[in-house]
Amino acid sequence: MSFVEYSEFIQEGDVAIIFLGHDSMMPVKVQQGAQTQTRYGVIRHSKDLIGQRFGTKVTCSKGGWVYVLHPTPELWTLNLPHRTQILYTTDIANITMMLELKPGSVVCESGTGSGSLSHAILRTIAPTGHLHTVEFHQQRAEKAAEEFREHRVGHLVTVRNQDVCKEGFGVTGVADAVFLDIPSPWEAVKHAKNAMKRQGGRVCSFSPCIEQVQKTVEALANEGFQEISTLEVLLRVHDVRSITLPLPDFGSDQPLETPTDTPVPSNASVLCKTTTPPRDMAGHTGYLTFATKPSV
Amino acid sequence: MADNGDNDSQHRVNEGDYVVLKRGDIYKAVQIQKKKKTVFEKQWFFLDNAVGELYGTTFEVVTGGILQPRKPKCVESSADAKEAGMDNRNILDDGKSQKLTRDDIETLKEQGLKGQEIVQQLIENSTTFRDKTEFAQEKYIKKKKKKYENSVMVLRPSCRVLAMMYHGREPGKICHLRYDTLAQMLTLGNIHAGSKVLVFETCAGLVLGAVMERMGGYGSVVQMYPGGGPVRAGMESFGFPSRFHDTLHEFPICHVNALLAGALDTEAKDIDADSRQANGDKSNLTQTDSEKAESKECSPDTKDQCMETSTSTDPAADKEREEREKLREIRGQEKKVKMEEKRKKLAAAAAVLEGRNADGLVIASRFHPCPVLLGLIKFLAPSRPFVVYSQYKEPLIECYTKLREQGGAVSLRLTDSWIRHYQVLPNRTHPVLLMSGGGGYLLSGTTVAADTPKMGPTRGEEPPPKRLKLTETTEG
Numbered sequence: 001m002s003f004v005e006y007s008e009f010i011q012e013g014d015v016a017i018i019f020l021g022h023d024s025m026m027p028v029k030v031q032q033g034a035q036t037q038t039r040y041g042v043i044r045h046s047k048d049l050i051g052q053r054f055g056t057k058v059t060c061s062k063g064g065w066v067y068v069l070h071p072t073p074e075l076w077t078l079n080l081p082h083r084t085q086i087l088y089t090t091d092i093a094n095i096t097m098m099l100e101l102k103p104g105s106v107v108c109e110s111g112t113g114s115g116s117l118s119h120a121i122l123r124t125i126a127p128t129g130h131l132h133t134v135e136f137h138q139q140r141a142e143k144a145a146e147e148f149r150e151h152r153v154g155h156l157v158t159v160r161n162q163d164v165c166k167e168g169f170g171v172t173g174v175a176d177a178v179f180l181d182i183p184s185p186w187e188a189v190k191h192a193k194n195a196m197k198r199q200g201g202r203v204c205s206f207s208p209c210i211e212q213v214q215k216t217v218e219a220l221a222n223e224g225f226q227e228i229s230t231l232e233v234l235l236r237v238h239d240v241r242s243i244t245l246p247l248p249d250f251g252s253d254q255p256l257e258t259p260t261d262t263p264v265p266s267n268a269s270v271l272c273k274t275t276t277p278p279r280d281m282a283g284h285t286g287y288l289t290f291a292t293k294p295s296v
Numbered sequence: 297m298a299d300n301g302d303n304d305s306q307h308r309v310n311e312g313d314y315v316v317l318k319r320g321d322i323y324k325a326v327q328i329q330k331k332k333k334t335v336f337e338k339q340w341f342f343l344d345n346a347v348g349e350l351y352g353t354t355f356e357v358v359t360g361g362i363l364q365p366r367k368p369k370c371v372e373s374s375a376d377a378k379e380a381g382m383d384n385r386n387i388l389d390d391g392k393s394q395k396l397t398r399d400d401i402e403t404l405k406e407q408g409l410k411g412q413e414i415v416q417q418l419i420e421n422s423t424t425f426r427d428k429t430e431f432a433q434e435k436y437i438k439k440k441k442k443k444y445e446n447s448v449m450v451l452r453p454s455c456r457v458l459a460m461m462y463h464g465r466e467p468g469k470i471c472h473l474r475y476d477t478l479a480q481m482l483t484l485g486n487i488h489a490g491s492k493v494l495v496f497e498t499c500a501g502l503v504l505g506a507v508m509e510r511m512g513g514y515g516s517v518v519q520m521y522p523g524g525g526p527v528r529a530g531m532e533s534f535g536f537p538s539r540f541h542d543t544l545h546e547f548p549i550c551h552v553n554a555l556l557a558g559a560l561d562t563e564a565k566d567i568d569a570d571s572r573q574a575n576g577d578k579s580n581l582t583q584t585d586s587e588k589a590e591s592k593e594c595s596p597d598t599k600d601q602c603m604e605t606s607t608s609t610d611p612a613a614d615k616e617r618e619e620r621e622k623l624r625e626i627r628g629q630e631k632k633v634k635m636e637e638k639r640k641k642l643a644a645a646a647a648v649l650e651g652r653n654a655d656g657l658v659i660a661s662r663f664h665p666c667p668v669l670l671g672l673i674k675f676l677a678p679s680r681p682f683v684v685y686s687q688y689k690e691p692l693i694e695c696y697t698k699l700r701e702q703g704g705a706v707s708l709r710l711t712d713s714w715i716r717h718y719q720v721l722p723n724r725t726h727p728v729l730l731m732s733g734g735g736g737y738l739l740s741g742t743t744v745a746a747d748t749p750k751m752g753p754t755r756g757e758e759p760p761p762k763r764l765k766l767t768e769t770t771e772g
Contacts, residue, residue, distance in 0.1 A: 004488060004489075004490075005490055006490075006491060006677075006680070008653075008677070019706055019707070019742075019744075021706075023707075027433070043435035053678060053679075053745065054678065054679040055678025055679030055680075055743060055745045056678065056744075057742045057744070057745060057747045067679075067706060067744045067745075068679075069679045069706075069742060069744075070669065070679045070680075072486045072681065072683075073486070074483065074486065089480075089484065091484060092479060092483060093476075093479040093480045093482065093483035093484070094476055094479045094480075096482070096483055097455055097456050097459070097475070097478070097479035097482065098456055098479075100454045100455070100456055102509050102510055102512055102564065103488075103489040103510075103512025103513075103514060104512060111596040115304075120483065123486070123488050124488060124510065126488065126489055126490075127489055127490065127514065128512070170352065197307075199304065199307035199350055199351070199352075200351070200352045200555055201306070202351070210725060212726055213718070214720055214722065214727075217720040228720075229717065230717070230718040230720050231715060231716060231717045231718060232715070232716050232718070233713055233714065233716075234549055234713070234714045234715075235480075235711050235712075235713055235714070236711060236712050237353070237709060237710070237711050238689065238711065238712070238737075239691055239710075240696045240710060247577045273693055273694075273697065274693070275689065275693060287718065289720075292352065294352055295307065295351065295352040295353060
């Protein structure tokens with residue numbers, strides 16, 4: 001298993017995603033002799049996981065069952081331990097496309113945070129690209145580096161513990177794309193420009209507040225960036241439901257035999273297959289600002 | 297040294313490259329061919345001067361249809377204290393404030409004035425310009441620039457650029473798939489280098505190209521196609537290197553059932569020298585489904601092939617007949633070679649599919665998604681993602697329902713994506729006035745090992761039905 005390459009069978013040291021049903025999942029580190037408790041019972045790694053195919057159904061000790069899934073960056077995003085607020089798949093998908101990431105891309109990212117976007121980037125740029133990720137919090141930087149190793153993507157990424165606004169990304173003239181998710185992205189625009197290839201590249205800044213966006217757009221324009229564009233994306237989920245709607249009873253159009261009798265109501269109803277929105281939905285994550293560094 | 301001459305060349309435009317022309321929000325995909333007139337936004341020009349320049353360069357179109365690289369613009373000096381008004385209470389919109397007539401402007405254009413200069417002329421000849429607020433002046437200049445500028449940017453094709461182009465220009469060709477929805481598909485489908493992905497699309501090849509771009513030439517893509525042949529125009533616009541094409545297979549869906557039943561025979565048969573045998577190439581492929589293959593297999597007119605008998609002894613006519621027969625033989629041979637190639641391709645694609653271990657499935661077509669999904673999902677390995685796009689929601693509701701009944705998939709989600717652009721300017725930041733109304737719907741999920749029929753209603757993926765007064769029920 002790795003986050004950038006599929007494999008068929010579960011092996012020791014793998015990260016697997018246990019699917020419990022209805023949006024309920026948990027990550028496990030597969031180890032000989034280890035056990036994992038679930039609400040359906042115990043999963044014994046040696047017996048139930050190692051050597052099994054990803055995607056198989058595993059029966060737990062209490063008799064209930066779960067599915068074991070191959071990890072993907074998308075599943076990881078939903079299951080990773082949060083050390084910071086993370087980016088979710090909807091934003092990640094748009095960032096990936098708008099930054100034109102693909103195998104071989106060299107990307108600079110700050111801050112690393114909990115590594116949600118980092119894993120998605122690594123998946124997209126493998127096997128020939130590289131991610132330079134900067135995190136100013138020491139423990140978070142170390143945890144991220146550790147996770148990349150466990151997930152077998154360490155060779156594709158370099159983690160630097162420094163302040164991107166002061167010291168930049170640690171590389172210059174190599175990046176096809178730069179991503180900023182920091183409190184003051186306008187302070188890093190110059191560094192982003194330096195990290196990018198001389199012949200051009202794409203930059204993205206993610207900010208929850210519009211004031212941050214305004215300052216960043218101004219900084220990008222001052223540094224000569226083009227195609228500056230700000231947008232936001234949201235995902236709407238549609239829950240499929242079968243609805244039974246009762247039909248009104250307007251009575252018979254024939255006169256009743258005994259006027260004092262109350263008419264018997266009919267229980268007619270109609271079955272509809274439709275969708276309903278969830279009660280709440282994510283209404284805002286952040287504004288995405290994209291720009292192109294011109295080739296000069 | 298971060299770069300040297302060698303690195304540079306891959307960033308420069310070459311003859312024969314597929315590029316995308318851009319002006320404002322308008323894009324057009326073209327191929328660089330010297331001395332060939334290209335039309336873009338009602339302008340004709342030659343792309344010759346783009347060759348050798350860096351991608352991303354902006355050009356001015358000058359008289360004669362020649363491209364001239366534009367010098368990098370210095371930051372617009374808005375620091376000049378221009379004369380401006382405070383509000384529009386006294387400005388009359390009577391259509392008479394611009395003193396230049398349409399003919400005057402045409403004359404200026406003919407004189408070869410650059411777009412910037414024309415805009416300057418318009419400003420000077422507008423009686424109300426200096427009364428407008430600063431903001432209104434900026435807006436006016438922007439509007440005129442957009443109308444009179446004649447700059448063209450030459451971009452390297454990418455999924456982002458081509459998806460925006462198709463959505464803006466010809467959404468009907470791509471089933472109205474909006475670019476952010478396409479972005480979701482590529483990520484939810486975990487499309488990455490080294491995997492084996494199945495694609496069924498009727499989006500002019502855009503979705504196929506997007507998938508191939510994310511695979512970087514590693515792994516393999518099988519394009520399942522309806523009808524006579526796979527449509528690849530959109531994919532060609534990406535300008536992939538030839539090695540990418542080596543990873544691309546195609547498979548006609550009319551043989552899917554046969555393949556699944558193990559009844560698809562792709563062995564080479566001994567083809568008789570008689571060209572009439574070559575006509576019946578359908579007999580080479582055993583089919584269990586009665587569906588007539590929509591393949592536009594060449595069925596040459598057998599009458600042509602029949603030996604002509606002639607009793608004429610005219611030597612000239614004889615020679616002519618001889619030549620005709622020689623030509624027929626050559627054509628017959630070419631046909632044989634072509635069909636052998638086709639058979640080989642079919643066999644190769646079938647071999648890739650047979651293992652039923654594909655890593656991803658992407659569907660985006662005008663066909664009803666339900667049968668497409670249920671048919672093609674059989675080719676996926678367990679614990680792999682699939683994504684189905686539909687312009688409409690109801691067909692995906694059906695897909696969802698059938699998949700729940702049949703089992704074999706978890707994490708089913710029916711979603712659509714909402715996107716909004718912003719104008720960001722000092723004191724004028726707000727969402728853009730016009731918004732996209734819809735970008736289509738997605739059904740995504742992950743396969744799991746095929747199971748015995750559903751274990752009963754206790755572990756559906758949906759919350760157990762609550763005892764409510766309302767008659768809403770959940771799908772068990």
